Amino acid sequence: MVFRETPVAGARLIDLEKRGDDRGFFARVFCRKEMANQGLVSDILQINTSLSVQKGTLRGMHYQLAPSAEVKIVRCIRGALFDVVLDLRPDSPSFCRWFGAELSAENRTxxxxxxxxxHGFLTLEENTEAFYLVDSAYAPDLERGVRYDDLQFGIVWPAAPAEVSQKDRSWPDFDPAWHGVEQLRGLT
Known part of the structure; x- marks a missing residue:
């Protein structure tokens, strides 16, 4: 596994370290020891999948408050998506900064x-499927979100969303109190 830093503190892009020949290749997608050596979470509790039929489907921006705050490791296994991470940790050097990258079935990043x-993403192709490794169980009462178009953050999406759920359109303007920013302190 090859780990690349991003402008968001603690966020990484992870590429496969392929070993191959004319038949194809083999690569580890997850290795507890390598994750731990990088100082990253290495205990996975859930594996989730998400299929978006329509190109331009936006899902996000979602997170959970402590004590159910979660690490996600996201991979696109069909199609392509623009994946975004937004730092909401008040003691982080990258607080309120975002980073986005294309994840695809082809690049396997x-x-x-x-x-x-x-976290959120915009699908770049029809029938895009994402696969998530998560270290905490979903806790609906601790779920929060910020709008994908909140001017406070200025996320630049590669295209205008064609499909956004009512829930994701309805998140309020960023308010540190409602969004539980103090509960995210110390998670850096």
Whole structure:
């Protein structure tokens, strides 16, 4: 596994270290020891998948408050998506900064989303499927979100979203109190 730093503290892009020949290749997608050596979460509790039929589907920006704050490791296994991580940790050097990268079935790159960061993506192709490794169980009462178009953050999406759920359109303007920013302190 090859780990690349991003402008968001603690977030990483993870590429496969392929070993191959004329038949194809073999690569580890997850290795507890390599993750731990990088100082990253290495205990996975859930594996989730998400299929978006329509190109231009936006999902996000979601996160959970402590004690159910979660690390996500996201990989696109069909199609392509623009994946975004947004830092909401008040004691982080990259607080309120975002980073985005294209994840696709072809490039096999993964995004490591640290605890205290919101996550979302925009599909770039029809029938795009994402696969998530998560270290905490979903806690609906601790779920929060910020709008994908909140001017406070200025996320630049590669295209205008064609499909956004009512829930994701309805998140309020960023308010540190409602969004539980103090509960995210210390997650850096």
């Amino acid at each position: 993964m995004m490591y989303v640290p605890k205290g960061c919101a």
